[in-house]
Amino acid sequence: MLPEQLQRVIGYFLEEATEHIQIIEQGLLGLQNTVPAPQRIHQLIRASHSIKGGAAMLGFSSIQRIAHRLEDYLKVLRECPIAVDNRLQSLLTEVSDILAALVHKVSKFFGLNHEDANQMLSLAEPVFDELDAYLRVLIPTRLTVRVTTDEHIHIFSGYCTSLDEFSSAIASRVGLLRGTITRHEQEGDGIRLYLDIYLPPYTRIENIRQAVELSGAIIGTFQTQRDFSLLVTDYPLYPSAIEPPTICNGCRYYYGRSDGGHVLNCTIHPRGPEDEDCRDREPE
Missing domain, CATH: 3.30.70 (Alpha-Beta Plaits)
Structure with a gap:
């Protein structure tokens, strides 16, 4: 890709990523109200997913990694009845702030050097560790x-x-x-x-x-x-597999099973995709 074309693509990415980060920040600010609202928590998941996809396309692996981890944490909040508290909100906000800082560095230099990327990842890893440990306490x-x-x-x-x-x-x-x-x-x-x-x-x-x-x-x-x-004598007691929509075949997000009493078609669309051509499809 020519430098002029690359700058234009990075510009599109920055414009969309900035909007997505604003959505994430607003959702995390009122996280206790966001989690019980399916549309709002899905909006945050989609925003993280979009940043992840754009970063992967441009080779910004640090942004891709942090956006992917944030997406995973938000999916946990959607799928498990977790009581949101200040500590959980603060940790997720730290992840969001690091993601925003990386996007800001891209906007200043229309790129991201390895030193800056590694420095931000070193800040993120302890937060990920603390989040993982705390979620194990909170998940019922x-x-x-x-x-x-x-x-x-x-x-x-x-x-x-x-x-x-x-x-x-x-x-x-x-x-x-x-x-x-x-x-x-x-x-x-x-x-x-x-x-x-x-x-x-x-x-x-x-x-x-x-x-x-x-x-x-x-x-x-x-x-x-x-x-x-x-009578089933062996655990676990799951209903038979769900017949997936055609678009779900081979998608990494598709579950097609009952887990903990909640029937899941996929992690993004629990009841199946809204359209025949699902924008969130990612091959395994």
């Missing part, structure tokens, strides 16, 4: 509870915010319903918890659901099976 335990009576199998999938409190509370409430916990399995340092519960015949589903919810669980999905031949 994924939960699968299978309740069996003589007539039905009820399967609840969702989250609990405190593993110890939930385990203690559900044991007490199952006892009040004259039931027993027959399997209690924790996987991956508290990231996922499986419970098998047996309850007396004709226990009302309302009482079962209330026991699970009042123990501290957030139920994402619920299903009932009548035919015991359908």
Whole structure:
């Protein structure tokens, strides 16, 4: 690419990146209100994704890396019921500020030298480490509870915010319903918890659901099976794979499975792409 053409392309990138950074900064400023609003958090994810794509095209690997990490963190906020606090907001803002500083350096010199890029990356890495560690604390335990009576199998999938409190509370409430916990399995340092519960015949589903919810669980999905031949004996309990839209085949963002009670088509479009020609498609 000729120098004049390259400068023009960098100019387009800077114009779009500046707009995207403003969107990200505004969204992070009111993060507690942004996260519960699907359109707003998706807007931040798309902005980070666009900066990442433009930087990759121009060879600005440091900008690409930081934008990609920010995009991943925002996806976690969208997909997990995390309580946003000041520390989380501050850490994400630090990432955004470093990204903005790199884009500003490009605007001053219409390029980015390795020394400046490496210096900014060295500032970002400790923030990434702290964010990773803090998110492991904030992300709630994924939960699968299978309740069996003589007539039905009820399967609840969702989250609990405190593993110890939930385990203690559900044991007490199952006892009040004259039931027993027959399997209690924790996987991956508290990231996922499986419970098998047996309850007396004709226990009302309302009482079962209330026991699970009042123990501290957030139920994402619920299903009932009548035919015991359908009983699944091995965890995890996931529905069968989703049939993807054609455009999703081979895309790195496509999931096509149920995870933690939330059916995901992809990380950007949970219910599938809005258009037949998805702008976010990236081959694996």
